[in-house]
Each structure stands twice: as structure tokens, then as C-alpha cells.
Amino acid sequence: xxxxxxxxxxxxxxxxxxxxxxLAADRVASVWAALELSYGALVKNDAFATIEIxxxxxxxxxxxxxxxxxxxxxxxxxxADIVELHRLLEYVDD
Amino acid sequence: xxxxVERFALQYDWTKHRRVIAGREVILHCHHxxxxxxxxxxxxxxxxxKGIMRSSxxxxxxxxxxxxxxxxxxxxxxxxxxxRLYAHxxxxxxxxxEAASGRVEARSSHFVEGWNxxxxxxxxxxxxxxxxxxAGANKAITGKDVEFRETACxxxxxxxxxxxxxxxxxxxxxxxxxxxxxxxxxxxQYPKPKNIDGDAIVKALVGMPIHGGADGxxxxxxxxxxxxxxxxxxxxxxxxxxxxxxxxLGKNAVRLLVSDAExxxxxxxxxxxxxxxxxxxxxxxIKDAPDKLYGIVAVSNALGWGNxxxxxxxxxxxxxxESVNGYEALGxxxxxxxxxxxQCFMLRGVAAGIMALVYGSGTVAERFGSxxxxxxDCVCAGKHSCSFEVRRA
Numbered sequence: 471x472x473x474x475x476x477x478x479x480x481x482x483x484x485x486x487x488x489x490x491x492x493l494a495a496d497r498v499a500s501v502w503a504a505l506e507l508s509y510g511a512l513v514k515n516d517a518f519a520t521i522e523i524x525x526x527x528x529x530x531x532x533x534x535x536x537x538x539x540x541x542x543x544x545x546x547x548x549x550a551d552i553v554e555l556h557r558l559l560e561y562v563d564d
Numbered sequence: 565x566x567x568x569v570e571r572f573a574l575q576y577d578w579t580k581h582r583r584v585i586a587g588r589e590v591i592l593h594c595h596h597x598x599x600x601x602x603x604x605x606x607x608x609x610x611x612x613x614k615g616i617m618r619s620s621x622x623x624x625x626x627x628x629x630x631x632x633x634x635x636x637x638x639x640x641x642x643x644x645x646x647x648r649l650y651a652h653x654x655x656x657x658x659x660x661x662e663a664a665s666g667r668v669e670a671r672s673s674h675f676v677e678g679w680n681x682x683x684x685x686x687x688x689x690x691x692x693x694x695x696x697x698x699a700g701a702n703k704a705i706t707g708k709d710v711e712f713r714e715t716a717c718x719x720x721x722x723x724x725x726x727x728x729x730x731x732x733x734x735x736x737x738x739x740x741x742x743x744x745x746x747x748x749x750x751x752x753q754y755p756k757p758k759n760i761d762g763d764a765i766v767k768a769l770v771g772m773p774i775h776g777g778a779d780g781x782x783x784x785x786x787x788x789x790x791x792x793x794x795x796x797x798x799x800x801x802x803x804x805x806x807x808x809x810x811x812x813l814g815k816n817a818v819r820l821l822v823s824d825a826e827x828x829x830x831x832x833x834x835x836x837x838x839x840x841x842x843x844x845x846x847x848x849x850i851k852d853a854p855d856k857l858y859g860i861v862a863v864s865n866a867l868g869w870g871n872x873x874x875x876x877x878x879x880x881x882x883x884x885x886e887s888v889n890g891y892e893a894l895g896x897x898x899x900x901x902x903x904x905x906x907q908c909f910m911l912r913g914v915a916a917g918i919m920a921l922v923y924g925s926g927t928v929a930e931r932f933g934s935x936x937x938x939x940x941d942c943v944c945a946g947k948h949s950c951s952f953e954v955r956r957a
Contacts, residue, residue: 480786480835480838488786490838515772515841515844517767517768517769517771517772517845518768518772518840518841518844518845519844519845520840520841520843520844522840524777529783531839531840531841532840533840533843533844534844540786540838540839540840542783542786544779544783545672
């Protein structure tokens with residue numbers, strides 16, 4: 471069993487480098503709060519029971535259960551964007 | 565500009581399971597399928613695949629853009645309508661400010677995303693459909709025939725895709741159709757899956773705003789979707805098979821189109837099944853492996869392909885599925901005529917692909933071909949539905 475947070479690569483996504491990030495249960499609320507503070511308010515899709523925050527660099531999307539989070543990188547996404555995102559997700563790349 | 569988007573409001577025909585935007589039936593496919601289909605058509609030796617893609621797009625979009633124009637639009641507005649339609653459909657973001665003088669740029673491209681995902685490393689321009697779109701838009705707006713060529717492409721490392729107009733070698737042909745009256749079988753005749761609420765899934769998808777965002781792309785379900793006119797797919801596939809048949813390669817062409825769809829089904833639906841949207845809407849209904857298959861079928865019934873229903877299913881071994889309203893069969897009847905041979909190559913490949921996805925193992929490449937699909941009956945042959953049989957190969 472991997473420790474959290476950890477991530478899994480998502481196949482057949484928009485482009486390479488899409489991952490699902492699995493957070494520790496007790497960190498979910500604070501991580502989403504940090505994401506909203508940095509990137510803006512989340513948007514809810516009632517039909518699909520999903521929430522997301524979209525930026526120029528990526529889309530962070532999850533079910534309304536808020537965990538795991540799937541991060542879709544856009545073309546404009548840079549390494550610096552990912553470093554900052556990982557900081558907010560409290561994810562340490564190995 | 566606010567009014568322009570209203571022209572593209574989705575009309576969903578619940579009886580035919582068709583998506584209509586600006587008066588034309590559109591089909592949702594993802595960047596994997598669109599780039600793979602293009603790759604197949606343009607890579608075939610001995611035929612002008614790019615010409616098929618380009619001229620089909622020109623014919624179809626000359627009508628589609630014309631449909632979106634309104635009396636009273638000045639020329640600047642007309643070019644804006646064309647750009648907004650292109651973005652709304654999910655193909656990307658066109659800068660039309662210099663269109664009247666024959667130059668258009670794009671900052672994003674559905675096809676570049678597709679080629680990057682499936683055929684990374686390609687250096688040649690890939691936005692052939694856009695070349696045809698621009699020629700068709702120009703025809704609708706000015707009444708004149710010109711051709712556009714992509715002189716720089718993001719796929720080749722350019723910052724933007726660039727399209728430049730030149731004199732047309734041949735005029736844009738109208739889409740030739742003949743009326744074909746057809747009443748599909750009622751969905752009530754088919755068994756409903758016990759755990760999957762297909763109607764709820766279709767309803768949620770129809771209510772979802774599946775149109776291009778600020779960059780003209782549609783990132784949804786873990787893939788890039790696009791609303792492509794059914795006429796475009798049908799023209800491209802019919803002409804591809806006809807031209808290959810004229811060279812004695814008709815069966816090869818069919819096999820390629822079926823293979824594209826099989827691969828697409830595995831890529832696309834695997835993306836869909838790992839997406840938050842699937843987790844939020846469909847996954848809570850799933851109790852066993854066959855439910856995944858029923859869930860995929862339900863999702864596909866909202867994509868504008870028509871509607872199809874599982875008639876029998878032996879988990880991991882066999883599937884019988886019937887399409888009552890497939891766009892390929894109806895399109896063939898409208899654009900050509902009756903045929904002794906089934907014409908639903910996309911649905912045939914998808915049927916095999918979803919079995920391989922749900923019950924296969926390993927990578928997409930390893931699963932490919934693990935199930936074989938045949939189309940036993942087709943509306944093109946005068947039947948009331950198209951039926952497919954899939955068996956473990």
C-alpha cells in the first residue's frame with residue numbers, strides 16, 4: 471500500500487501526463503481550500519456529480535467526494551505550474 | 565457576439581438520438597478517433613486522402629456555415645460566426661481577422677491534440693479538415709471558391725497554425741443527398757439492463773454543455789471531444805472505400821476503418837471510464853463487469869451516433885447488439901443508395917472494442933483483435949436495423 475498522497479497515471483487522456491492524485495482523507499478539505507485560494511472558485515456539475523477548477527495550465531476535476539483529483543494538463547502547462555500544483559496538493563514527486 | 569452563440573444551441577432529437585447544431589446533425593467523437601481516421605485516409609497509397617478530407621469538409625461546412633448565418637450579418641460578422649461555430653464544435657480557436665484577405669491563424673487545434681496523442685513526432689501539418697472548413701466558410705460568406713492550405717502547424721513546432729488562401733482548382737461540390745424515409749424500431753422492444761439507467765446517463769450527457777471553451781476545445785471525459793457533422797464522416801468514409809475499391813483494395817479499406825473504430829473504442833472509453841465524470845455518474849450504478857459494458861453503451865447513445873441496444877450478452881464471450889438509427893447506415897442511404905453490403909464500419913469496430921476493453925487484459929495493443937465483430941444486417945440492405953455480433957477471437 472502506497473502512502474498518501476500518491477498518484478496514478480491515467481491512460482488515454484487528453485495528452486500525456488494526466489494523473490489521478492489520491493489525498494489523505496484528513497487533508498482533502500484543506501487541499502481544496504488551498505486550490506481555490508490559488509486558482510479561483512470551483513465549479514460544480516450537478517448532472518455528473520463532479521467539481522472542477524480550471525486554469526490556463528490545467529483542469530483539476532473530481533467527483534463531489536473530492537478525492538481523488540484528476541489533473542488534466544493543457545498545452546500551456548509548464549513544469550513550474552506542476553511544481554506549484556504539487557506544493558498545493560502536498561504531493562512529493564519521486 | 566452574444567447572439568452568435570445562441571445560433572449554435574444544441575437541439576437533441578430524443579426519438580432519433582441525434583444532436584443538431586445550427587441545423588446539422590453532429591456526431592461526438594474524440595481526438596483519438598478523428599486523428600486515427602484522418603491518418604488512415606491520408607496514409608493510403610494511391611489515393612488523394614488529403615483531397616478527400618479537404619473537399620469533404622469544404623462541401624459540408626459550406627452548408628453548415630451558411631445555416632448559421634442570418635440575413636443582416638455583415639461580412640465581418642459572418643467571419644465571426646464561422647470562427648465561433650468552429651470553436652463551438654470543438655475544433656479550436658481561429659483568428660479570422662485577416663480572413664477576408666486570405667489568412668487565418670489558430671492558437672489551438674483538436675487535430676493537433678489528436679495527432680500528439682496517437683502519432684507524436686509527426687512534423688507535417690495535420691489540420692486538413694480545417695483547410696476544408698475555411699474553404700467552405702469562404703464559400704458561404706463570399707460565394708466564391710478558394711482553397712486554403714496550412715502553411716504552418718503547431719504539430720510541426722509552430723506557435724500557431726497558419727492557413728493561407730489560394731485560387732481554387734475545382735469548385736466546391738454540394739453535398740448530394742436523396743430523400744430516404746426510415747422509421748426506426750422503437751427502443752421499447754429491447755431489454756433494459758437491470759442496474760444501468762441508460763436514460764439517466766443520456767439525459768445527463770445531453771444536458772452537459774459539450775462545446776468549445778475559450779480555446780475552442782472540449783476537454784471532457786478524459787478526452788478531447790468534437791462535434792463533427794455526420795455528413796463529413798459519411799462523405800470521407802464512403803469516398804475512401806470507393807476510391808480504394810476502384811484500386812482493388814475495398815476490403816482493406818473496410819478493415820482499416822473497422823480497426824480505427826476498435827482502437828478508438830478502447831482508447832476513448834478507457835479514457836471515459838477513468839474520468840471523474842464516469843466516477844460521478846455511471847460508476848455508482850455498476851455492480852458487475854457486464855454493467856460496465858451497458859454503461860459504455862448508454863454513454864455512446866448520447867453521442868449522436870444513433871442508438872443501439874444489447875440484445876444478448878454472454879459475459880466475456882459474446883455480444884449481440886442492434887443499432888436502430890446509426891448515422892453510417894442512414895448516411896449511406898442518403899448519399900448513395902441501397903447496398904448489399906453492410907456499411908456501419910465504425911459501429912462494427914466499436915462493438916469489438918468495447919468487449920476487448922471490458923473483458924480483455926493488457927495494453928490497448930495487446931487487447932486489439934481479441935474479439936471479432938461482424939455486421940449481420942444493415943439498414944443499407946433494406947433491414948429495419950443494423951445488427952452486430954461479437955465473439956472472442
